[in-house]
Amino acid sequence: MELDLVAPTDFEILRYLAEEGRNNAVNIAVALDRNREYMNTRLGALARNDCVRRVGPAENSGLYEVTEKGEAALSDGARESERR
Numbered sequence: 001m002e003l004d005l006v007a008p009t010d011f012e013i014l015r016y017l018a019e020e021g022r023n024n025a026v027n028i029a030v031a032l033d034r035n036r037e038y039m040n041t042r043l044g045a046l047a048r049n050d051c052v053r054r055v056g057p058a059e060n061s062g063l064y065e066v067t068e069k070g071e072a073a074l075s076d077g078a079r080e081s082e083r084r
Helices: 009-020 025-032 036-048 068-083
Strands: 052-055 063-066
Touching: 009 025, 009 036, 009 052, 009 063, 009 068, 025 036, 036 052, 036 063, 063 068
Parallel strands: none
Antiparallel strands: 052 063
């Protein structure tokens, strides 16, 4: 199944989480100089694609971390960029 990721934003989010560790939408938006609402939209899409997951302490804490599938998508995206 092919992922429907928005380049470059989704890859920037995945890279940020892979390098910096878990974080919330507000901090990611500031770090990537993006709108917070748009960041929430993209994180939701990445979560539906199992590329990121919400982590505790509370179920709706808004804290995200990259998953193995997200790391694989990031690697695949890097390889695709190298081919161009």
